[in-house]
Amino acid sequence: MTRRSFSMASSALALVVGVQVSIADDRGETTVTIYRAPVNAVYPPPGYGYLGGEGYGGFGYDASSGDGAVITHRRQVEVGKGLSELKFGGVAARLDPSTVQFKSLTDPKASAVEQRFENDLASVDALLGRYDGEVITVVTMHGEVKGTLRSWNDQVIVLEGTDKALQVLRRGDNIQDIRFSAPQTPLVDTPTLVWRIDAARAGKHDVEVSYRARGLSWSADYTAILDEKQNTLDLSAWATIRNETGVDFDDAKVVLVSGALDVAPMAQPYMGYPQAILGPTSKPWSYSVERAARIADRGSLQLELFTPVVGAAAKRLTVYEPVPDASASFQTY
Numbered sequence: 001m002t003r004r005s006f007s008m009a010s011s012a013l014a015l016v017v018g019v020q021v022s023i024a025d026d027r028g029e030t031t032v033t034i035y036r037a038p039v040n041a042v043y044p045p046p047g048y049g050y051l052g053g054e055g056y057g058g059f060g061y062d063a064s065s066g067d068g069a070v071i072t073h074r075r076q077v078e079v080g081k082g083l084s085e086l087k088f089g090g091v092a093a094r095l096d097p098s099t100v101q102f103k104s105l106t107d108p109k110a111s112a113v114e115q116r117f118e119n120d121l122a123s124v125d126a127l128l129g130r131y132d133g134e135v136i137t138v139v140t141m142h143g144e145v146k147g148t149l150r151s152w153n154d155q156v157i158v159l160e161g162t163d164k165a166l167q168v169l170r171r172g173d174n175i176q177d178i179r180f181s182a183p184q185t186p187l188v189d190t191p192t193l194v195w196r197i198d199a200a201r202a203g204k205h206d207v208e209v210s211y212r213a214r215g216l217s218w219s220a221d222y223t224a225i226l227d228e229k230q231n232t233l234d235l236s237a238w239a240t241i242r243n244e245t246g247v248d249f250d251d252a253k254v255v256l257v258s259g260a261l262d263v264a265p266m267a268q269p270y271m272g273y274p275q276a277i278l279g280p281t282s283k284p285w286s287y288s289v290e291r292a293a294r295i296a297d298r299g300s301l302q303l304e305l306f307t308p309v310v311g312a313a314a315k316r317l318t319v320y321e322p323v324p325d326a327s328a329s330f331q332t333y
Contacts, residue, residue, distance in 0.1 A: 028075030032295065033255040033286075034218045034241065035068050069216035071095075071249075073209045079110065081202035086195045092213035093119055093191040093246025099212040102195060106206050110199035119191045119246075124178070128152050130187065131180055138169055139177035145169060191247055215245035216295075218256050220305060226314060233314040237305035239287075243295045254289040254303065 071092060079086060097117050104110040119126060128149065137146045138157060145167060147159030157169045169175060199205070218241045225234040239256055243249070289303050 028073060029253070030074075030249055030251070031072040031253040031255065032216065032249055033070045033072075033257060034216050035070075035257045036218055069213050069245075071211060071213055074105075074206065075209075076204050076206050079104070079107075079197055079199050079202065079205045081199060083113070084197050084199070086197050088193040088195065088209060089190050090247060091191050091193055091209075091211070092215065094215040094244070095191070095211045095213040097211075099210075100193065101208075101210045102197075103208045104199065104205045105208060106204070107199050107201045110197060110201070110205065112195040113198050114196035116194050117191070118194055125152070127180070127187075128157075128178075130183065135181065137179040138175055139179070140169060140174050141176065213245055215243065217242050230311075231314050232311045234308065234310050235312060236308040238302045239289075239305050241293075241295055241301045241303065243297050243299060243301075246297055248297050249293075249295040251292040252295055254293050254295070255286055256289070257286045258284060 073088075073091070075088075077086060077088070095117070097115065100115060102112040102115075131149050134149060135146065136149050136159070137144055138159065139145075145159060147161045147167060149157070150160050150166065151158040155171055157171060157175070159167050159169065161167060193209070218239050220237060220239050222235065222237045227233070241254070287305065293301060293303060295301055
């Protein structure tokens with residue numbers, strides 16, 4: 001018996017999402033809906049920078065990679081009456097703050113009137129932001145410099161000495177160490193949303209928080225084994241999820257979405273000629289994974305897409321698919 005095995009990677013998947021302080025530490029229920037943009041949503045194809053470049057003409061959420069997710073948390077939290085501050089941890093480090101939606105299921109009239117995103121240990125610059133206006137010590141190649149932090153960017157750090165003189169320190173190899181005093185308030189070591197909530201009802205609230213985030217992507221891989229004599233096929237499929245959001249999702253409900261959404265017209269033509277934008281190859285669809293999954297940060301997870309099919313009837317089919325010449329010379333002339 002002659003058997004052949006081969007794998008197929010999916011290609012058309014899509015981007016269609018005096019104050020009391022409370023801390024939401026109950027992880028509750030999390031739903032992660034991951035979208036993937038179609039690879040053929042843009043023409044010219046990626047790689048031809050002068051013809052449009054990555055994502056040109058097919059803008060969607062995170063057009064550079066085509067991937068993104070909508071994450072929804074449902075938790076029970078303690079909310080004070082009137083104005084109170086609520087800290088909501090365990091969110092994605094790469095969330096888009098402008099897309100955050102807060103809803104109290106217990107008190108629908110409760111609202112978040114202020115919002116900020118805290119993640120003090122995300123980077124050195126984030127840590128510098130916590131010490132703005134405070135005394136720090138910078139160790140350079142020429143010795144230690146102590147002063148009040150006044151300004152900083154990617155290139156320099158500006159300190160003010162006791163004599164009110166300013167000193168500009170070049171970053172890079174010149175700075176060997178930065179020393180900070182003990183913080184007056186605890187540092188936020190995990191990505192956290194902080195709201196000022198206006199609620200008429202104090203006590204425990206069931207809340208729903210949703211936002212869009214980058215760093216989550218998925219792809220499908222299919223494996224087929226062909227029995228040429230029997231003309232049968234064994235088929236299995238796995239979805240590979242990659243998480244670069246900066247947070248683990250434990251016992252999360254997973255929804256995988258494909259199709260072509262959020263595809264906008266190109267902003268301007270190339271050399272005066274309109275550019276073609278390819279449409280979706282299939283209608284959008286979603287697949288809900290049956291079991292809750294743990295999606296670890298900086299890792300990948302494989303989930304079975306469907307129960308393997310054994311001995312399916314197979315037939316030969318020849319497919320011819322014409323494609324445009326994407327070479328530089330053809331496009332130019």
